[in-house]
Amino acid sequence: MIEFRSVTYGFDDVPVLEDLSLTIENGEFVVLVGPNGSGKTTLLRHCNGLLTPDSGTVLVDGTPVEADLIAARSTVGMVFQHPRDQFVAATVGTDVAFGPENLGLERSAIDSRVTAALEAVNMADREDDRIETLSGGEQARVAIAGALAMKPLYLVLDEPFTGLDTPARRSVRSRLESLSDRGTGVLLATHDLREIRDLADRVIGMQDGQIIIDDTPEQALDDCAELATR
Ligand SMILES: Nc1ncnc2c1ncn2[C@@H]1O[C@H](COP(=O)(O)OP(=O)(O)OP(=O)(O)O)[C@@H](O)[C@H]1O
Numbered sequence: 566m567i568e569f570r571s572v573t574y575g576f577d578d579v580p581v582l583e584d585l586s587l588t589i590e591n592g593e594f595v596v597l598v599g600p601n602g603s604g605k606t607t608l609l610r611h612c613n614g615l616l617t618p619d620s621g622t623v624l625v626d627g628t629p630v631e632a633d634l635i636a637a638r639s640t641v642g643m644v645f646q647h648p649r650d651q652f653v654a655a656t657v658g659t660d661v662a663f664g665p666e667n668l669g670l671e672r673s674a675i676d677s678r679v680t681a682a683l684e685a686v687n688m689a690d691r692e693d694d695r696i697e698t699l700s701g702g703e704q705a706r707v708a709i710a711g712a713l714a715m716k717p718l719y720l721v722l723d724e725p726f727t728g729l730d731t732p733a734r735r736s737v738r739s740r741l742e743s744l745s746d747r748g749t750g751v752l753l754a755t756h757d758l759r760e761i762r763d764l765a766d767r768v769i770g771m772q773d774g775q776i777i778i779d780d781t782p783e784q785a786l787d788d789c790a791e792l793a794t795r
Pocket of ligand 1: 576577581599600601602603604605606607608
Protein backbone atom coordinates (compact mmCIF):
# COMPACT_ATOMS: atom_id res chain seq x y z
CA MET A 566 0.00 0.00 0.00
CA ILE A 567 1.22 3.51 -0.83
CA GLU A 568 -0.24 6.02 1.57
CA PHE A 569 -0.10 9.83 1.51
CA ARG A 570 -1.06 11.28 4.88
CA SER A 571 -1.83 15.01 4.82
CA VAL A 572 1.09 15.75 2.50
CA THR A 573 1.96 19.38 1.86
CA TYR A 574 4.79 20.32 -0.47
CA GLY A 575 5.90 23.53 -2.17
CA PHE A 576 8.69 24.75 -4.42
CA ASP A 577 10.28 27.92 -3.04
CA ASP A 578 7.37 28.36 -0.64
CA VAL A 579 4.83 28.19 -3.49
CA PRO A 580 2.44 25.43 -2.42
CA VAL A 581 1.99 22.59 -4.93
CA LEU A 582 0.47 19.76 -2.88
CA GLU A 583 -1.88 20.88 -0.16
CA ASP A 584 -2.84 18.58 2.69
CA LEU A 585 -3.17 15.70 0.27
CA SER A 586 -4.23 12.26 1.49
CA LEU A 587 -4.44 9.19 -0.73
CA THR A 588 -4.19 5.43 -0.36
CA ILE A 589 -3.26 3.09 -3.20
CA GLU A 590 -3.79 -0.58 -2.51
CA ASN A 591 -1.53 -3.40 -3.69
CA GLY A 592 -2.26 -4.37 -7.26
CA GLU A 593 -4.51 -1.39 -8.02
CA PHE A 594 -4.26 0.32 -11.42
CA VAL A 595 -4.70 4.02 -10.70
CA VAL A 596 -4.72 6.77 -13.31
CA LEU A 597 -3.90 10.32 -12.31
CA VAL A 598 -5.25 13.13 -14.48
CA GLY A 599 -5.34 16.89 -14.18
CA PRO A 600 -4.40 20.07 -15.97
CA ASN A 601 -0.81 21.21 -16.49
CA GLY A 602 0.72 22.27 -13.21
CA SER A 603 -1.88 20.56 -11.04
CA GLY A 604 0.81 18.62 -9.19
CA LYS A 605 0.77 15.16 -10.78
CA THR A 606 4.54 14.85 -11.26
CA THR A 607 5.15 16.31 -7.81
CA LEU A 608 2.84 13.68 -6.27
CA LEU A 609 4.51 10.83 -8.18
CA ARG A 610 7.98 11.94 -7.12
CA HIS A 611 6.99 11.57 -3.48
CA CYS A 612 6.24 7.86 -3.94
CA ASN A 613 9.90 6.84 -3.80
CA GLY A 614 11.52 9.75 -2.04
CA LEU A 615 12.66 11.85 -4.99
CA LEU A 616 10.80 14.59 -3.14
CA THR A 617 10.11 14.69 0.60
CA PRO A 618 6.98 16.32 2.08
CA ASP A 619 7.27 19.67 3.85
CA SER A 620 4.70 18.26 6.22
CA GLY A 621 2.79 15.01 6.38
CA THR A 622 4.11 11.55 5.47
CA VAL A 623 4.27 9.15 2.55
CA LEU A 624 4.36 5.49 3.60
CA VAL A 625 5.13 2.47 1.45
CA ASP A 626 3.81 -0.72 2.98
CA GLY A 627 3.60 1.03 6.33
CA THR A 628 7.13 2.49 6.42
CA PRO A 629 7.76 6.22 5.87
CA VAL A 630 9.64 6.55 2.57
CA GLU A 631 12.48 8.61 4.01
CA ALA A 632 13.05 6.05 6.79
CA ASP A 633 14.18 3.46 4.24
CA LEU A 634 14.85 4.96 0.82
CA ILE A 635 16.42 1.79 -0.56
CA ALA A 636 13.37 -0.29 0.37
CA ALA A 637 11.03 2.34 -1.07
CA ARG A 638 12.97 2.48 -4.33
CA SER A 639 13.00 -1.31 -4.60
CA THR A 640 9.27 -1.48 -3.92
CA VAL A 641 8.21 1.45 -6.10
CA GLY A 642 9.64 1.54 -9.61
CA MET A 643 9.63 4.95 -11.29
CA VAL A 644 9.41 5.59 -15.02
CA PHE A 645 10.01 9.23 -15.94
CA GLN A 646 8.22 11.22 -18.58
CA HIS A 647 11.25 11.29 -20.87
CA PRO A 648 12.93 7.86 -20.85
CA ARG A 649 16.25 9.47 -21.81
CA ASP A 650 16.30 11.09 -18.36
CA GLN A 651 16.65 7.73 -16.69
CA PHE A 652 19.12 5.83 -18.86
CA VAL A 653 22.53 5.41 -17.30
CA ALA A 654 24.25 3.06 -19.76
CA ALA A 655 24.79 2.81 -23.50
CA THR A 656 23.17 -0.53 -24.23
CA VAL A 657 19.78 -1.99 -23.34
CA GLY A 658 21.10 -4.88 -21.24
CA THR A 659 23.63 -2.85 -19.26
CA ASP A 660 21.07 -0.19 -18.53
CA VAL A 661 18.46 -2.64 -17.26
CA ALA A 662 21.16 -4.38 -15.17
CA PHE A 663 22.12 -1.15 -13.39
CA GLY A 664 19.46 -1.31 -10.65
CA PRO A 665 19.98 -4.97 -9.72
CA GLU A 666 23.76 -4.43 -9.76
CA ASN A 667 23.29 -1.68 -7.18
CA LEU A 668 21.38 -4.11 -5.00
CA GLY A 669 24.59 -6.14 -4.87
CA LEU A 670 23.06 -9.27 -6.38
CA GLU A 671 25.05 -12.19 -7.83
CA ARG A 672 25.76 -12.00 -11.58
CA SER A 673 23.43 -14.93 -12.32
CA ALA A 674 20.58 -13.25 -10.41
CA ILE A 675 21.22 -9.98 -12.23
CA ASP A 676 21.20 -11.72 -15.61
CA SER A 677 17.95 -13.51 -14.89
CA ARG A 678 16.29 -10.27 -13.76
CA VAL A 679 17.43 -8.52 -16.93
CA THR A 680 16.12 -11.34 -19.10
CA ALA A 681 12.75 -11.43 -17.30
CA ALA A 682 12.36 -7.62 -17.39
CA LEU A 683 13.14 -7.44 -21.11
CA GLU A 684 10.79 -10.34 -21.82
CA ALA A 685 8.03 -8.52 -19.93
CA VAL A 686 8.30 -5.57 -22.31
CA ASN A 687 8.86 -7.70 -25.39
CA MET A 688 12.44 -6.52 -25.89
CA ALA A 689 14.35 -9.72 -25.05
CA ASP A 690 16.02 -9.85 -28.46
CA ARG A 691 17.34 -6.28 -28.15
CA GLU A 692 19.60 -6.70 -25.11
CA ASP A 693 22.81 -5.80 -26.96
CA ASP A 694 21.37 -2.86 -28.90
CA ARG A 695 22.56 0.66 -28.21
CA ILE A 696 19.79 2.72 -26.64
CA GLU A 697 20.31 5.61 -29.03
CA THR A 698 19.34 3.33 -31.94
CA LEU A 699 15.90 2.53 -30.46
CA SER A 700 12.63 4.21 -31.39
CA GLY A 701 10.75 6.29 -28.82
CA GLY A 702 8.39 3.41 -28.06
CA GLU A 703 11.25 0.96 -27.65
CA GLN A 704 13.03 3.38 -25.31
CA ALA A 705 9.84 3.72 -23.27
CA ARG A 706 9.68 -0.06 -22.94
CA VAL A 707 13.35 -0.29 -21.91
CA ALA A 708 12.71 2.38 -19.27
CA ILE A 709 9.86 0.22 -17.94
CA ALA A 710 12.15 -2.84 -18.01
CA GLY A 711 14.73 -0.91 -15.97
CA ALA A 712 12.10 -0.33 -13.29
CA LEU A 713 10.84 -3.93 -13.49
CA ALA A 714 14.32 -5.35 -12.96
CA MET A 715 14.03 -4.12 -9.37
CA LYS A 716 10.96 -6.41 -9.02
CA PRO A 717 8.77 -3.55 -7.80
CA LEU A 718 5.37 -4.09 -6.23
CA TYR A 719 4.25 -0.80 -7.82
CA LEU A 720 5.17 0.89 -11.05
CA VAL A 721 4.81 4.67 -11.14
CA LEU A 722 4.79 6.19 -14.63
CA ASP A 723 4.73 9.88 -15.55
CA GLU A 724 2.96 10.38 -18.88
CA PRO A 725 4.40 7.27 -20.51
CA PHE A 726 2.56 7.88 -23.80
CA THR A 727 3.91 11.36 -24.47
CA GLY A 728 5.68 11.58 -27.80
CA LEU A 729 4.86 8.01 -28.84
CA ASP A 730 3.19 7.10 -32.12
CA THR A 731 0.08 4.94 -32.18
CA PRO A 732 1.78 1.51 -32.46
CA ALA A 733 4.21 2.42 -29.67
CA ARG A 734 1.37 3.60 -27.46
CA ARG A 735 -0.46 0.34 -28.08
CA SER A 736 2.64 -1.65 -27.27
CA VAL A 737 3.36 0.17 -23.98
CA ARG A 738 -0.31 -0.06 -23.08
CA SER A 739 -0.43 -3.81 -23.64
CA ARG A 740 2.76 -4.28 -21.56
CA LEU A 741 1.11 -2.36 -18.71
CA GLU A 742 -1.99 -4.48 -19.05
CA SER A 743 -0.09 -7.72 -18.70
CA LEU A 744 1.96 -6.41 -15.76
CA SER A 745 -1.22 -5.35 -14.04
CA ASP A 746 -2.79 -8.74 -14.75
CA ARG A 747 0.17 -10.31 -12.99
CA GLY A 748 -0.39 -8.21 -9.87
CA THR A 749 1.94 -5.21 -10.24
CA GLY A 750 0.29 -2.05 -8.93
CA VAL A 751 0.32 0.82 -11.42
CA LEU A 752 0.08 4.56 -10.75
CA LEU A 753 0.15 6.45 -14.01
CA ALA A 754 -0.19 10.15 -14.79
CA THR A 755 -1.60 11.00 -18.19
CA HIS A 756 -3.23 13.76 -20.16
CA ASP A 757 -5.16 11.25 -22.19
CA LEU A 758 -7.53 9.29 -20.02
CA ARG A 759 -9.15 7.66 -23.04
CA GLU A 760 -5.91 5.79 -23.71
CA ILE A 761 -6.00 3.89 -20.47
CA ARG A 762 -9.44 4.11 -18.94
CA ASP A 763 -10.41 0.51 -19.58
CA LEU A 764 -7.30 -0.71 -17.73
CA ALA A 765 -7.85 1.49 -14.69
CA ASP A 766 -9.49 0.40 -11.45
CA ARG A 767 -9.63 3.97 -10.28
CA VAL A 768 -9.17 7.52 -11.56
CA ILE A 769 -7.80 10.35 -9.46
CA GLY A 770 -8.37 13.88 -10.74
CA MET A 771 -6.11 16.65 -9.44
CA GLN A 772 -6.46 20.39 -9.54
CA ASP A 773 -4.28 22.98 -7.78
CA GLY A 774 -2.49 20.34 -5.75
CA GLN A 775 -5.61 18.74 -4.41
CA ILE A 776 -7.60 15.63 -5.26
CA ILE A 777 -10.96 16.65 -6.60
CA ILE A 778 -12.06 13.30 -8.10
CA ASP A 779 -11.43 9.79 -6.78
CA ASP A 780 -13.73 7.30 -8.43
CA THR A 781 -14.16 4.38 -10.80
CA PRO A 782 -13.35 5.23 -14.43
CA GLU A 783 -16.99 4.92 -15.43
CA GLN A 784 -18.17 7.37 -12.79
CA ALA A 785 -15.22 9.72 -13.08
CA LEU A 786 -15.03 9.76 -16.84
CA ASP A 787 -17.14 12.79 -17.65
CA ASP A 788 -15.48 15.05 -15.11
CA CYS A 789 -11.99 13.75 -15.85
CA ALA A 790 -12.33 14.00 -19.61
CA GLU A 791 -12.99 17.66 -19.10
CA LEU A 792 -10.11 18.01 -16.63
CA ALA A 793 -7.69 16.14 -18.87
CA THR A 794 -8.29 18.40 -21.83
CA ARG A 795 -8.11 21.73 -20.03
N1 LIG B 1 11.63 22.10 -9.87
C1 LIG B 1 10.65 22.99 -9.73
N2 LIG B 1 10.90 24.23 -9.25
C2 LIG B 1 9.91 25.13 -9.07
N3 LIG B 1 8.62 24.90 -9.38
C3 LIG B 1 8.31 23.67 -9.87
C4 LIG B 1 9.31 22.67 -10.08
N4 LIG B 1 8.69 21.56 -10.57
C5 LIG B 1 7.38 21.86 -10.68
N5 LIG B 1 7.15 23.12 -10.26
C6 LIG B 1 5.84 23.79 -10.22
O1 LIG B 1 4.96 22.99 -9.44
C7 LIG B 1 3.67 22.97 -9.99
C8 LIG B 1 3.21 21.56 -10.23
O2 LIG B 1 4.04 20.97 -11.22
P1 LIG B 1 3.90 19.45 -11.65
O3 LIG B 1 4.98 19.20 -12.64
O4 LIG B 1 3.83 18.59 -10.44
O5 LIG B 1 2.48 19.45 -12.36
P2 LIG B 1 1.87 18.41 -13.40
O6 LIG B 1 0.43 18.24 -13.03
O7 LIG B 1 2.70 17.18 -13.44
O8 LIG B 1 1.99 19.22 -14.76
P3 LIG B 1 2.19 18.67 -16.25
O9 LIG B 1 0.92 18.00 -16.63
O10 LIG B 1 2.44 19.92 -17.04
O11 LIG B 1 3.37 17.74 -16.25
C9 LIG B 1 3.72 23.82 -11.26
O12 LIG B 1 3.28 25.11 -10.96
C10 LIG B 1 5.19 23.84 -11.59
O13 LIG B 1 5.54 25.04 -12.27
